[in-house]
Amino acid sequence: MASLKELSQREILFTGGHRLCAGCPAPIVVKQVLLAAPHAPIVVNPTCCLEISSAVFPYTAWKVPYYHNAFENAAAVASGIDAAITALRRRGKLDENKKFSVIAIGGDGGTYDIGFQALSGMLERGHRVLYVCYDNGAYMNTGIQRSGATPYGAWTTTSHVGDAQKGKQQHRKDLAWIAAAHGAYVANASLHNWRDLMRKVEKALNYDGPSFINVQAPCPRGWRFPEDKTVEIARLGTECCFYPLYEVEDRGRKWVINYVPRNKIPVTEYLKPQGRFAHFFQKGNEYLIEEFQAEVDRRWEHLQRLAKMSEDL
Amino acid sequence: MRKTIGLTGDGAAAEAMRQIDPDVVAAYPITPQTEIVERFAEFVAEGSVHTELVTVESEHSAMSACCGSSAAGARTITCTSSQGLALMHEMLYIAAGNRLPIVLINVNRTLSAPINIHNDQSDSLGSRDAGWIQLYCEGAQEVYDTVIQAVRIAEDRSVMLPVMVCLDGFVVSHNVEPINVLDDQEVKDFVGEFRPVINLLDTENPISMGNLTLPEYFFEHKYAQAYALEQSKPVIAKVDKEFGEKFGRSYGIIEAYRMDDAEIAIVTLGSMVGTARVVADDLRQQGIKAGVLKIRCYRPFPIDEVAEALKGVKAAAVMEKALSPGAPGPAVFSDVLGALYHKGVHVNLISYVAGLGGRDVPAKSIRRVYEHLQKIAASGKVDRILNYLDLRGWQ
Amino acid sequence: MTVQINDAIRKLDKKSFPAWYEIPLGGTLVAEGSTDYHTGSWRTKRPIWNAEECSHCMICWMYCPETAIKVENGKVVGIDTNLCKGCGICANECPREKAMTMAPGGEY
Ligand SMILES: Cc1ncc(C[n+]2csc(CCOP(=O)(O)OP(=O)(O)O)c2C)c(N)n1
Ligand code: SF4
Numbered sequence: 181m182a183s184l185k186e187l188s189q190r191e192i193l194f195t196g197g198h199r200l201c202a203g204c205p206a207p208i209v210v211k212q213v214l215l216a217a218p219h220a221p222i223v224v225n226p227t228c229c230l231e232i233s234s235a236v237f238p239y240t241a242w243k244v245p246y247y248h249n250a251f252e253n254a255a256a257v258a259s260g261i262d263a264a265i266t267a268l269r270r271r272g273k274l275d276e277n278k279k280f281s282v283i284a285i286g287g288d289g290g291t292y293d294i295g296f297q298a299l300s301g302m303l304e305r306g307h308r309v310l311y312v313c314y315d316n317g318a319y320m321n322t323g324i325q326r327s328g329a330t331p332y333g334a335w336t337t338t339s340h341v342g343d344a345q346k347g348k349q350q351h352r353k354d355l356a357w358i359a360a361a362h363g364a365y366v367a368n369a370s371l372h373n374w375r376d377l378m379r380k381v382e383k384a385l386n387y388d389g390p391s392f393i394n395v396q397a398p399c400p401r402g403w404r405f406p407e408d409k410t411v412e413i414a415r416l417g418t419e420c421c422f423y424p425l426y427e428v429e430d431r432g433r434k435w436v437i438n439y440v441p442r443n444k445i446p447v448t449e450y451l452k453p454q455g456r457f458a459h460f461f462q463k464g465n466e467y468l469i470e471e472f473q474a475e476v477d478r479r480w481e482h483l484q485r486l487a488k489m490s491e492d493l
Numbered sequence: 494m495r496k497t498i499g500l501t502g503d504g505a506a507a508e509a510m511r512q513i514d515p516d517v518v519a520a521y522p523i524t525p526q527t528e529i530v531e532r533f534a535e536f537v538a539e540g541s542v543h544t545e546l547v548t549v550e551s552e553h554s555a556m557s558a559c560c561g562s563s564a565a566g567a568r569t570i571t572c573t574s575s576q577g578l579a580l581m582h583e584m585l586y587i588a589a590g591n592r593l594p595i596v597l598i599n600v601n602r603t604l605s606a607p608i609n610i611h612n613d614q615s616d617s618l619g620s621r622d623a624g625w626i627q628l629y630c631e632g633a634q635e636v637y638d639t640v641i642q643a644v645r646i647a648e649d650r651s652v653m654l655p656v657m658v659c660l661d662g663f664v665v666s667h668n669v670e671p672i673n674v675l676d677d678q679e680v681k682d683f684v685g686e687f688r689p690v691i692n693l694l695d696t697e698n699p700i701s702m703g704n705l706t707l708p709e710y711f712f713e714h715k716y717a718q719a720y721a722l723e724q725s726k727p728v729i730a731k732v733d734k735e736f737g738e739k740f741g742r743s744y745g746i747i748e749a750y751r752m753d754d755a756e757i758a759i760v761t762l763g764s765m766v767g768t769a770r771v772v773a774d775d776l777r778q779q780g781i782k783a784g785v786l787k788i789r790c791y792r793p794f795p796i797d798e799v800a801e802a803l804k805g806v807k808a809a810a811v812m813e814k815a816l817s818p819g820a821p822g823p824a825v826f827s828d829v830l831g832a833l834y835h836k837g838v839h840v841n842l843i844s845y846v847a848g849l850g851g852r853d854v855p856a857k858s859i860r861r862v863y864e865h866l867q868k869i870a871a872s873g874k875v876d877r878i879l880n881y882l883d884l885r886g887w888q
Numbered sequence: 889m890t891v892q893i894n895d896a897i898r899k900l901d902k903k904s905f906p907a908w909y910e911i912p913l914g915g916t917l918v919a920e921g922s923t924d925y926h927t928g929s930w931r932t933k934r935p936i937w938n939a940e941e942c943s944h945c946m947i948c949w950m951y952c953p954e955t956a957i958k959v960e961n962g963k964v965v966g967i968d969t970n971l972c973k974g975c976g977i978c979a980n981e982c983p984r985e986k987a988m989t990m991a992p993g994g995e996y
């Protein structure tokens with residue numbers, strides 16, 4: 181892995197002048213993904229904050245081939261691009277040595293929910309596509325509605341906090357696990373740990389098969405925290421094991437935890453700075469913190485068990 | 494070598510696809526289209542095509558993958574029917590808006606509910622405003638020829654739009670006809686090489702497509718797209734003419750059958766044209782001046798040709814296999830009416846919706862439509878504009 | 889009306905409003921980046937970079953969402969005030985106390 185100094189001499193193929201909020205996580209993820217891509221990148225982007233803010237006619241922040249089609253089909257569009265590469269190569273219409281990094285980058289809504297079927301199809305068919313989900317845990321583009329990735333108890337504009345209900349009623353879907361069940365190369369990463377994220381992207385794109393990387397992407401607007409804290413919140417998410425960094429290799433069998441916090445911090449340190457969890461800290465709502473902590477612990481323990489079982493693989 | 498073999502409509506479509514040998518096919522099974530994708534999968538398995546077949550998990554993903562592959566500069570074909578076309582609906586508009594020359598073979602089947610696998614044209618007529626070229630075929634030979642032509646039309650530099658080739662489910666898709674199949678090389682030469690304008694794989698010249706387009710630019714973008722569709726008519730005619738000169742078969746944008754001195758006429762599309770011809774022939778023998786106007790190219794709508802062909806007719810009926818609930822009239826009828834208005838041609842025009850959900854449209858029923866037209870022609874008065882053929886309880 | 893359509897994919901004059909026949913095919917753009925779209929006016933606070941204190945570790949460069957940390961030959965040389973939105977991530981992540989700090993107000 182190149183050092184930061186070396187990386188900083190490369191051109192970033194996604195520029196400023198986009199219209200994402202100040203402090204937005206999406207461009208940080210995109211930057212790391214594009215810097216790590218080993219071959220010529222081609223990006224497919226479903227409808228989401230990133231799309232509506234980065235390619236606004238007649239401007240586009242992209243300096244790589246970029247295609248937005250619809251909200252729920254990035255994985256299928258990318259499958260088509262992969263098929264085109266295979267077909268044109270077979271016909272000798274592409275330079276033999278020319279390699280591409282086909283990358284779909286979507287939000288959690290376009291990935292966990294409405295794009296779930298297309299993602300599953302792409303992974304099952306084995307396309308050489310890396311699907312990156314920048315997981316900001318809600319439909320931000322349409323104004324912070326809950327998604328399958330929204331954490332338990334979080335306030336969103338479709339999971340309000342009131343007398344009858346305190347935020348989202350369900351725990352979040354564990355999409356990386358589902359992706360792993362397809363036998364793809366799968367990883368959980370976070371934008372604060374660029375080295376880990378970039379290593380995974382490079383690995384995925386050198387892999388002769390489908391891959392899925394879920395990236396923790398704290399959103400200042402939707403999560404209700406100051407816009408300079410994007411990276412810091414991500415760090416806390418990993419330090420409390422809410423967003424552990426791991427990868428799944430060997431067609432879904434080998435689970436490796438890439439980062440074990442020296443001192444696993446209580447989830448309150450992660451929850452406290454975020455306005456979407458403000459009600460967790462009101463009197464009488466302590467059970468929300470307890471349930472959140474318990475679920476984080478359950479998943480973390482299970483992940484550790486899987487990693488342990490994988491040790492001799 | 495050219496040869497004549499027995500093929501169904503689906504078989505003819507698959508055979509044309511084999512000879513075109515597209516780069517990518519992404520498709521999903523649905524009755525009555527399934528035979529096309531099954532047959533094509535056989536070609537893939539036996540190695541008689543070089544195509545990458547993407548066996549997607551839905552039609553939604555089929556059209557999405559087609560957009561991806563076409564945008565990557567690959568010649569791309571898909572096929573579907575009914576619910577499948579409905580599931581593609583969102584991306585139909587996107588494929589046209591992105592100017593991707595995809596060819597789609599739609600085997601016409603009605604739309605649920607109630608669920609029914611049989612033929613009518615609700616599916617593709619319901620997609621008429623998606624911005625695609627739509628060509629309706631009368632029989633299996635025309636399907637074969639039109640699929641080959643469609644590739645050329647879509648990829649013409651001045652068109653760059655997706656093309657939908659429609660054939661009636663079962664009536665055409667499952668009926669065996671003797672089909673004159675061209676030599677593989679002839680087809681290859683006719684379709685030529687695809688030279689994409691939009692190409693995501695050209696990473697040295699990166700493009701950004703599908704951009705958000707706000708009110709200051711959106712209208713201009715959409716008009717440019719609509720203009721391309723309107724202007725595709727001469728290209729469709731030119732390709733058909735060239736096909737005719739080379740291979741001896743051509744179909745035109747419309748076909749005016751025995752229309753020269755016709756006093757009454759049926760305007761229709763798809764397989765009903767064939768039955769209407771037989772009835773018109775019979776009536777002619779009895780000295781009744783009956784004609785048939787076949788609309789082969791439905792989008793772009795042949796305004797001039799239709800108005801010209803109907804000029805001088807005393808009464809005409811538009812027969813179509815789709816309802817347009819709540820509308821002043823069904824789709825094709827409304828379009829014909831619009832064309833006449835455009836050209837200042839007055840014809841006593843009525844509508845007949847027929848054959849919904851696979852109900853047979855036999856010659857004797859079409860004869861009743863002509864009888865209705867005779868009455869209107871004689872009296873000069875339209876008694877009823879909207880009519881429903883062989884609908885029990887309707888009189 | 890038949891008009892000459894100029895629909896090849898080409899760089900556009902971003903300040904003009906093209907007529908419909910000047911819209912490139914499918915509204916497709918040359919992917920040339922958007923550094924000519926200036927978002928500096930969004931700032932309500934501004935980063936102050938202190939060359940003396942900077943160790944050129946490039947952490948701010950990696951996390952800046954706007955490609956606004958200007959780098960030459962592996963060294964930070966300043967802030968692109970046309971692009972910087974003043975989010976403050978650079979100052980928050982800078983490991984050196986005085987190398988990158990935020991000042992109130994967006995204007996330099
Ligand atoms: C079929 C369809 N349904 C709904 C929408 C509206 N929509 C656009 S983006 C979006 C949410 C995007 O959420 P996510 O994928 O998480 O990305 P984010 O904006 O949070 O980055 C929604 C609901 C749409 N464009 N298309
Ligand atoms: S709402 Fe969140 S994800 Fe969307 S642009 Fe703003 S900061 Fe980025």
Ligand code: SF4
Nearest residue numbers: 942943945946948982
């Ligand atoms: S993070 Fe701080 S020390 Fe490091 S390069 Fe940026 S300003 Fe200099």
Ligand code: SF4
Nearest residue numbers: 952972973975976978
């Ligand atoms: S304030 Fe934000 S946008 Fe400006 S240079 Fe720092 S990180 Fe970049």
Ligand SMILES: [Mg+2]
Nearest residue numbers: 287288318320
């Ligand atoms: Mg989201």
